[in-house]
Amino acid sequence: xxxxxxxxxxxxxxxxxxxxxxxxxxxxxxxxxxxxxxxxxxxxxxxxxxxxxxxxxxxxxxxxxxxxxxxxxxxxxxxxxxxxxxxxxxxxxxxxxxxxxxxxxxxxxxxxxxxxxxxxxxxxxxxxxxxxxxxxxxxxxxxxxxxxxxxxxxxxxxxxxxxxxxxxxxxxxxxxxxxxxxxxxxxxxxxxxxxxxxxxxxxxxxxxxxxxxxxxx
Amino acid sequence: xxxxxxxxxxxxxxxxxxxxxxxxxxxxxxxxxxxxxxxxxxxxxxxxxxxxxxxxxxxxxxxxxxxxxxxxxxxxxxxxxxxxxxxxxxxxxxxxxxxxxxxxxxxxxxxxxxxxxxxxxxxxxxxxxxxxxxxxxxxxxxxxxxxxxxxxxxxxxxxxxxxxxxxxxxxxxxxxxxxxxxxxxxxxxxxxxxxxxxxxxxxxxxxxxxxxxxxxx
DNA sequence: CAACATACAAACAGGGCTGTATGTTAAATC
DNA sequence: GATTTAACATACAGCCCTGTTTGTATGTTG
Numbered sequence: 040x041x042x043x044x045x046x047x048x049x050x051x052x053x054x055x056x057x058x059x060x061x062x063x064x065x066x067x068x069x070x071x072x073x074x075x076x077x078x079x080x081x082x083x084x085x086x087x088x089x090x091x092x093x094x095x096x097x098x099x100x101x102x103x104x105x106x107x108x109x110x111x112x113x114x115x116x117x118x119x120x121x122x123x124x125x126x127x128x129x130x131x132x133x134x135x136x137x138x139x140x141x142x143x144x145x146x147x148x149x150x151x152x153x154x155x156x157x158x159x160x161x162x163x164x165x166x167x168x169x170x171x172x173x174x175x176x177x178x179x180x181x182x183x184x185x186x187x188x189x190x191x192x193x194x195x196x197x198x199x200x201x202x203x204x205x206x207x208x209x210x211x212x213x214x215x216x217x218x219x220x221x222x223x224x225x226x227x228x229x230x231x232x233x234x235x236x237x238x239x240x241x242x243x244x245x246x247x248x249x250x251x252x253x254x255x256x
Numbered sequence: 257x258x259x260x261x262x263x264x265x266x267x268x269x270x271x272x273x274x275x276x277x278x279x280x281x282x283x284x285x286x287x288x289x290x291x292x293x294x295x296x297x298x299x300x301x302x303x304x305x306x307x308x309x310x311x312x313x314x315x316x317x318x319x320x321x322x323x324x325x326x327x328x329x330x331x332x333x334x335x336x337x338x339x340x341x342x343x344x345x346x347x348x349x350x351x352x353x354x355x356x357x358x359x360x361x362x363x364x365x366x367x368x369x370x371x372x373x374x375x376x377x378x379x380x381x382x383x384x385x386x387x388x389x390x391x392x393x394x395x396x397x398x399x400x401x402x403x404x405x406x407x408x409x410x411x412x413x414x415x416x417x418x419x420x421x422x423x424x425x426x427x428x429x430x431x432x433x434x435x436x437x438x439x440x441x442x443x444x445x446x447x448x449x450x451x452x453x454x455x456x457x458x459x460x461x462x463x464x465x466x467x468x469x470x471x472x473x
Numbered sequence: 474c475a476a477c478a479t480a481c482a483a484a485c486a487g488g489g490c491t492g493t494a495t496g497t498t499a500a501a502t503c
Numbered sequence: 504g505a506t507t508t509a510a511c512a513t514a515c516a517g518c519c520c521t522g523t524t525t526g527t528a529t530g531t532t533g
């Protein structure tokens with residue numbers, strides 16, 4: 040029974056939503072197409088009509104909800120005149136808060152974090168790598184600006200600051216998402232990030248260059 | 257053709273070694289017993305003789321090589337008189353170095369990091385949780401001692417410092433192990449940890465005059 | 474040295490899952 | 504309004520994998 044074009048897009052969306060739920064619960068590798076189909080209220084035929092195979096379905100799922108890193112960093116880059124460090128901290132805080140409220144993003148990030156990435160999902164993996172690389176570059180750019188603005192301790196380099204921030208956020212998310220959400224990610228995350236950013240800025244005065252306050256010219 | 261008892265233990269070890277390699281390459285869920293058997297130079301019969309099923313084989317593999325967290329922290333707790341913070345930093349550095357040299361630990365940690373933990377491996381998962389919990393408690397103990405010793409900035413609590421350190425190490429390892437080992441984990445890890453520990457200690461001196469120049473507008 | 478237990482190998486049964494091929498119906502198209 | 508085609512449902516073939524069972528040769532024990 041053929042449906043209209045609009046309805047087809049709708050079922051495609053339903054399939055993606057179902058895949059998200061099923062992949063989240065069973066893991067990408069261990070979820071069968073039949074389960075996804077049942078969860079979506081269709082048969083496997085519908086899935087194989089819209090997607091060639093599971094890895095392509097997975098890829099489409101990843102693309103369907105862009106992780107907000109890009110947008111946030113783009114916004115960060117758009118405002119070059121303000122305090123880069125404070126802006127960055129605010130953006131990270133907003134991102135964590137967004138994640139804490141958006142269950143869909145939580146599921147997709149969980150799937151990505153614990154996905155196997157071996158063999159069949161190689162293309163998904165490389166794509167994720169590319170995103171991460173761009174993400175890192177953007178982070179480094181912002182930190183470089185913060186250094187230029189004289190707001191960061193010179194013991195940090197753009198690379199080291201970006202790496203540390205990334206590792207911490209990644210660890211935070213992994214801990215929260217993969218290990219049962221046993222703490223308040225907004226509160227503890229904000230706190231941890233705040234401390235980290237304070238230590239980005241903090242040491243300035245301690246270093247050899249004792250030229251007063253970091254911002255007070 | 258029955259082998260002797262000693263030889264049986266040997267084949268059991270061979271199976272574990274093969275499982276480690278195969279699980280590392282294909283992921284725990286996607287590796288078949290046949291592949292493990294071939295890699296070990298035996299048939300599936302041997303595996304099913306020594307282990308009931310795959311999840312038990314996986315569990316045995318996890319138990320066969322204890323991750324060194326426990327030992328290191330035990331050593332840390334044994335020396336209460338020294339500078340707790342410096343000792344901790346040294347231990348973390350040693351751990352990273354150990355990991356960088358020991359390919360077996362790398363494989364097992366990789367397997368654990370990207371393992372699915374859903375459904376069939378629930379018991380492995382809870383066991384890992386227990387280990388992590390004990391790990392966290394030990395970390396907090398050491399940081400509490402560092403605070404008592406007056407070596408840490410009071411903006412940190414034992415919990416927050418332990419969480420931050422854990423998140424960072426976890427993120428570092430995940431980045432290195434799961435994403436192609438594209439950087440020198442010893443150098444960058446040591447550097448990052450060093451900076452983190454410096455910022456643990458750093459603010460002490462600043463705390464009194466902290467409100468002097470927060471942003472400098 | 475006979476009898477039993479052990480440490481496997483080899484064969485077997487069964488199921489689930491994948492991908493494809495075919496059928497079917499309603500929407501597009503003309 | 505007939506034909507085509509899109510959007511599925513259903514049926515099918517076949518593989519791989521698991522867990523079990525059976526066979527068997529060799530240690531081990533009394």
